[in-house]
Amino acid sequence: MRGNGRPLVLVVLALLVLLLSVLLAVRVLVEEPTARPDEALAQLRELPVRPPASMRGYSRARFPHWIDQGDQCDTRDVVLRRDGQGVRTDSRCEPVAGRWYSPYDDRWLTDDRDVxxxxxxxxxxxxxxxxxxxxxxxxxxxxxxxDRPELIVSSATSNRAKGDQSPDQWRPPNRAYWCEYARDWIQVKHYWRLSVTEPEKRALEEMLGTCEPTGTRPGGWRPE
Known part of the structure; x- marks a missing residue:
């Protein structure tokens, strides 16, 4: 009898182990956050809220940009190659072919002069x-x-429309991009320890509210 009962005990134990594994898996799935992106919200809440500082002394020359990145390429050239599709460049690192997606207005561009x-x-x-x-x-x-999402491709028209405005003053016409735009804006300001205004903070919270329940960008905002 003892010999005959042992296999049954082992089977029962194996079933119990399997059942516990299933229950633990279900618990993990239930507890996994499905709300809007907590990380971006947490970073936003850490940003200091202040009125905008004076523009006295400002000029774009105070932010030297499009610096040399090696191989005849400057920063702009690097972004064009990084974010484009089928990009070919000449000996001066200037694009001679390719296409670029502008998420602000959901447009594909094939002429780098429009980018x-x-x-x-x-x-x-x-x-x-x-x-x-x-x-x-x-x-x-x-x-x-x-290294941060500070530099992206955009159409010249949407970039001009945006100017130097914050999210409470301007938002991408492509609403499907609002989630990503808010997350990028917050990530950049958080890393560089920049402040936000109260209206800017409220606008960012509203835009984060458009994120998918998984906390990721809406599917299809950037077509392949």
């Missing part, structure tokens, strides 16, 4: 948010930051 490289947080906005206290070297690093 701008936009500072997500505009230089003038950065100045008003604390960069006025930086050294010129710090401002140069900010204006050529290839």
């Amino acid at each position: 701008d490289i936009d500072h997500v947080v505009p230089l003038a906005n950065a100045w008003r948010s604390g960069a006025n206290r930086w050294t010129d070297e710090q401002r140069e690093r900010f204006a050529n930051d290839l």
Whole structure:
């Protein structure tokens, strides 16, 4: 009897282990956050809220940009190659073929003359948010930051429409991009320890509210 009962005990134990594994898996799925992106919201809440600083002393020259990145390429050239599709360049690193997606207005561009490289947080906005206290070297690093989502492709028309406005003053016409835009704006300001205004903060919170429940960007905002 003992010999016959042992296999049954092992089967029962194996079933119990399997059942516990399933229950734990279900618990993990239930507890996994499905709200809007907590990380971006947490970073936003850490940003100092201040009125904009004076523009006295500002000029774009205080933010040296499109600096040499080697191989005959400057920062703009690097972004064009990084964010484009099928990009071919000449010996001077200038595009001779390719196409670029402008997420602000949901457009594909095939002529690099129609393409701008936009500072997500505009230089003038950065100045008003604390960069006025930086050294010129710090401002140069900010204006050529290839590691954060500060430099992106945009159509010339949308870039001109945006100017140096903050999210409470201007939002991308492509509403499907609002989530990503807000997250990028927050990430840049958080890393560089820049401030936001109260209206700017409210606008960013509203835009984060458009994110998918998984906390990711809306699917399809950037077509392949």
